[in-house]
Amino acid sequence: MAVEQPDMKISIGSLRLKNPVMTASGTFGYGEEYASLVNLNLLGAIIVKGISLLPRKGNPPTRIAETACGMLNAIGLENVGLERFLSEKLPFLQDISTPLIVNILGDTVEDYQQLAKRLNEEEKVAALEVNISCPNVKQGGVAFGTDPHMAHAVTKGVRQHFKRPVIVKLSPNVTDIAEIALAVEEAGADAVSLINTVLGMAIDIDSGKPKLANIFGGLSGPAIKPIALRMVWQVAENVSIPIIGIGGIATPEDAIEFLLAGASAIQVGTTNFINPKATEEIIHGMGTYLREHNIASIRDLIGRARHT
Amino acid sequence: MPALQQKAEIIRSEKLTDDICRFTVQAPDIAADSRPGQFVMVRAAEGMDPLLRRPFSIHQVRDGGLLQILLKVIGKGTQALSKMQVGQHMDILGPLGRGFTYNSKHHHYLVGGGIGIAPLLFLAKQILKKNEPSTINVLLGARAKDEICTLVDDFAGMGLEVKVCTEDGSLGKQGLVTDLMAPLPDENPAMVYTCGPYPMLRAVVGVCRDKNWACQVSLETIMACGLAACLGCAVLRADMNGYVHVCKDGPVFNADDVAWL
Ligand SMILES: Cc1cc2nc3c(=O)[nH]c(=O)nc-3n(C[C@H](O)[C@H](O)[C@H](O)COP(=O)(O)OP(=O)(O)OC[C@H]3O[C@@H](n4cnc5c(N)ncnc54)[C@H](O)[C@@H]3O)c2cc1C
Ligand SMILES: Cc1cc2nc3c(=O)[nH]c(=O)nc-3n(C[C@H](O)[C@H](O)[C@H](O)COP(=O)(O)O)c2cc1C
Ligand code: FES
Numbered sequence: 258m259a260v261e262q263p264d265m266k267i268s269i270g271s272l273r274l275k276n277p278v279m280t281a282s283g284t285f286g287y288g289e290e291y292a293s294l295v296n297l298n299l300l301g302a303i304i305v306k307g308i309s310l311l312p313r314k315g316n317p318p319t320r321i322a323e324t325a326c327g328m329l330n331a332i333g334l335e336n337v338g339l340e341r342f343l344s345e346k347l348p349f350l351q352d353i354s355t356p357l358i359v360n361i362l363g364d365t366v367e368d369y370q371q372l373a374k375r376l377n378e379e380e381k382v383a384a385l386e387v388n389i390s391c392p393n394v395k396q397g398g399v400a401f402g403t404d405p406h407m408a409h410a411v412t413k414g415v416r417q418h419f420k421r422p423v424i425v426k427l428s429p430n431v432t433d434i435a436e437i438a439l440a441v442e443e444a445g446a447d448a449v450s451l452i453n454t455v456l457g458m459a460i461d462i463d464s465g466k467p468k469l470a471n472i473f474g475g476l477s478g479p480a481i482k483p484i485a486l487r488m489v490w491q492v493a494e495n496v497s498i499p500i501i502g503i504g505g506i507a508t509p510e511d512a513i514e515f516l517l518a519g520a521s522a523i524q525v526g527t528t529n530f531i532n533p534k535a536t537e538e539i540i541h542g543m544g545t546y547l548r549e550h551n552i553a554s555i556r557d558l559i560g561r562a563r564h565t
Numbered sequence: 566m567p568a569l570q571q572k573a574e575i576i577r578s579e580k581l582t583d584d585i586c587r588f589t590v591q592a593p594d595i596a597a598d599s600r601p602g603q604f605v606m607v608r609a610a611e612g613m614d615p616l617l618r619r620p621f622s623i624h625q626v627r628d629g630g631l632l633q634i635l636l637k638v639i640g641k642g643t644q645a646l647s648k649m650q651v652g653q654h655m656d657i658l659g660p661l662g663r664g665f666t667y668n669s670k671h672h673h674y675l676v677g678g679g680i681g682i683a684p685l686l687f688l689a690k691q692i693l694k695k696n697e698p699s700t701i702n703v704l705l706g707a708r709a710k711d712e713i714c715t716l717v718d719d720f721a722g723m724g725l726e727v728k729v730c731t732e733d734g735s736l737g738k739q740g741l742v743t744d745l746m747a748p749l750p751d752e753n754p755a756m757v758y759t760c761g762p763y764p765m766l767r768a769v770v771g772v773c774r775d776k777n778w779a780c781q782v783s784l785e786t787i788m789a790c791g792l793a794a795c796l797g798c799a800v801l802r803a804d805m806n807g808y809v810h811v812c813k814d815g816p817v818f819n820a821d822d823v824a825w826l
Contacts (some may be wrong), residue, residue, distance in 0.1 A: 286794035293567030294658075294792075306796075314807045321787045321797035326613040328789060332796045335808070479613045507613070530790040531608065531618060533570060533658065 263547035264554040265540070267301070267521050269499050270422035270447030272356060272384050274301040274522065277555060278512065278540045281503055281526030282307050282360035282386060282426075283332065284477075287346040288353065294533035299540060300355045301522060305346070307360040307388050310368050312338035322459045322468040327480030327505075328527060329457055331471035334362055334391065339372060347381065356383035358424065364394040366414045373418035383422070387415050389441075390428040390453045402428035402453075405440035412444035422447040424501065427492075429481075430456045434488050435495040442496045449492060450501035450524065452485045478527040479505040486518050493519025493560055507535065509542025516555070517562035568661055568792060569594050572654040573632070582711045584638040585680065586647050588655070593630025595659045599623045601688035602664025602758075602783055602817040605634065606791035608656035609642035619643065620788050622684035622760070622816075623660060632657075637680040661791045662816050665758050665781055667692050671700075672752035674778070676769050678706045678742055678761025682716050684783060688758055689723060698724040702749070706742030706765065710735035743768045751776055758817075759783070770820045780820040786811045801826070 265276040279302040285291055288303045297303065315335025322329045337345065342359075350357050359382050363369040369387065376382045389402035389411055401407045412425050425441040427434055429452040438449050454475025459468040485504025492500055502515030503524040512523045528535045547555060573590035580586050595605065606618035619642045625633040638647050649655065665688050667673065673692055675685045682705055692701060703720045707713040709731055717736070720727045728745045729737030738744065742765060755776075759769045760783035773780040789795040791812045799808035800815075801824040809815065809823065 283796075284790075284794060286792065290790075290792045290794045294570055306794075315796060315799060317801070318799050318808075319787060320799055321789050321795070323615060323617050323787075326616055328617060330789070330795070330797060335796050335799070478616055527616075527789075530792075530795060531616060533792070 260548055260551050260553050263544055263552060264556070265544060267556060269384065269424065269501070269522060272422045274356060276301040276540050276543070277516070277522035278536050278543070279304055279358070279501070279522060279524045280529060280536060281524035282388065284526040284529045287342075287350065289346070289349045291529070291533055295537055297353045298355055300536055301540070302356045302358050302383070303350065303353065304358040304360055304386055304524065305350075306336055307334055307362045308336055308339055308342050308372065309334065309362050310339050310371055312336065312341065317470045319468060319470055322474065324457070324459055324476065325480060327476050327478035329459055329469060329474035329476055330454065331469045331474035333471065339375060343379070347379065351381050357381050358384045358386050360386040360388055360426070361415075362388040362391045364391070366410050369411050370414040370418050373415040377419045377421075384424055384447075385415060385419050385422075386424040386426050386450060387411060388426050388453070390426070390430070400428060400430070402437060403431050405436050408437050409440040409444040412441040412446050416445035424448045424450050426453055427451040428453045429484060429488055435491050438492045438496045442498050446498060448499040448501060448521075449496065450503055451492060452481070452488055452504045455481050455484060477505070479507055481505050482511060486514060489515055489520050490518045490563070493563065506539070507532070509539050509546060512539050512543055513546055513558065516558040517560070519560040519563060521556075521559050568658055570656070570658045571595055573657050575649055575651050575653050575655060576631070578649070578651055581715045584647075585635065585712065587624065587633060587635050588649070589627070589631050589633050590655050590657065591630055592632045592657055595657060596626045596630050596632040599626050599632065599660040600664040601691050602684050603660040603662050604791070604816060605632075605657050605659030605661060606788070607634070607646065607658075610645045615642040615645065617789055618658065618791065619646070620785075620791060622783070623687060624683045625687050625690070635680065635683040658791060662812055663814065665783075665817050667756065667758075669695055671754050671756040671779075673701045674704065674746070674749070674755060674757040675701065676704045676742055676746065676757055676759040676761075678765040679708065679712060681759075681761030681765070681783070682713065684760055685758065686716065686719055689720060689725060693723060698726070701725055703727045704742055704745045706730050706745070706761070707736075708732050741765070741768070743772050746772045753777070755779065756781065767825050770825060773820065781817050782820050782823075783816045784811050784818060784823070785816070788812055800824075
């Protein structure tokens, strides 16, 4: 029998999503910025720009450099801070039916815990995504996400204070990403999302200086897709919690690759800048793929490439 | 004014010099909402390299839903765009940002340098809707004559007085646009609207401070989104304590609101 209405629903812990397509943190503002360009109510979930307890100014310019099939950014986690997020950004998102996932970041485990505690009170916040690619100021500035013990500690701290799903977002700038994934699973994460940006740099040969004021920046866009896909595969081999794939996804075909590698859902990042309607197109295209291949449920794709 | 995305058909392409061209596209929804000083983000190519959209000022809006951009070839994005032909479609996002603010109380000085002249034509046309040509002075600077002669004619065609200087002396006075400002009578209150390369803007702001003239500047930064989402377009605030964002708070700023480094 031909599949006419494929089932696009997926779950991340107790969170049920109408489809597996989300917007990646830092590439979709607070949702409102894209309201005239995308139908926000069609999306699987909206993930907003990373929020810290206090506002952050971010890095000096130049903050962006285009590279072959990608871009470097050193925004420096500029954000409005928790209080202004709640008073200025959340009201708009309350009226959108799509689940809201808030990305959080901090300097210390206590920062993350306080954010989790306060956001737990907001019903609209369906899940947290914990950005652990930030330096731990109490541990000599080593990124939480590069050490299994620190990653464990942050996850556990957030888990204690947030009752709904906790997603931990992994950094690719590590030797063994599976080890970190295992640590956060053990600490009680409901899911992992990966990858954050890949550390890189670019030099202006006319001025003879690095293009970014911060010297180093995070590479994103189609250029990093093969790395992200490989890491999703490796993590899928090691953990049993759901994986959300991120990195260079621009088309429905890209998204399907991530599901086949073991992801339950995906996020679209840099592509939002170039094609603001990409998320909608990817949702539509994934449905078409399922129909054309006579697959009843999107869940049947998850990890399929691994079983052969 | 929400941003819209349109695949706009190119209906005219003019080559003003070897590396400057003017495109007229059919973009009725974007054109209808556009204000002088606002910009659009244009997709440079279908593929992934170059990846990001490129920002361009709205050069003019014309009857019939037409929008113009004036484009100078710099690198691979503008190179690809400059090769587009009549009948092809440009993927345009806009109108974006905050444009110039103007009112009838001021004497208006429009000061443009090189490709920075682009947004000033639209501004002049809007000011002329409620003001006499005598309330506007246009001061233009460029490297050489061919870079601006078409634009000089466009302003002159609107009945405006245009003063020109070129670095090589091939048109108007030889020198910089600030040389044209210095001898002007102190009309007050005056508003200077300026757009061009950063060193020129800084010099213009300096003259305005000496003459006690208010000044609005249109700034350029690298942009990834143009939509206030990536936060890549930061420039230092005048108080040096934090940043404003060119795509949302600008591209037009009061000169006193940003730091001049
Ligand atoms: C608000 C605004 C309005 C503009 N209006 C016009 C206009 O009307 N006409 C015109 O010809 N140009 C205009 N520019 C500049 C134009 O955007 C750049 O020349 C263009 O992006 C260069 O792209 P490229 O690929 O040719 O150059 P490359 O140097 O190869 O570009 C590499 C990267 O740097 C960015 N970049 C390079 N130069 C600039 C610049 N000056 N400003 C911003 N980003 C830059 C590119 O967008 C790209 O991301 C404007 C810029 C801004 C911010
Ligand atoms: C400009 C920019 C800002 C970002 N800000 C954040 C952020 O605040 N928090 C976070 O966890 N990830 C942030 N990211 C990373 C993205 O969410 C995503 O993980 C990464 O860009 C890879 O996906 P992509 O290739 O689809 O863009 C940012 C990325 C970009 C390009
Ligand atoms: S260009 Fe992305 S925020 Fe301004």
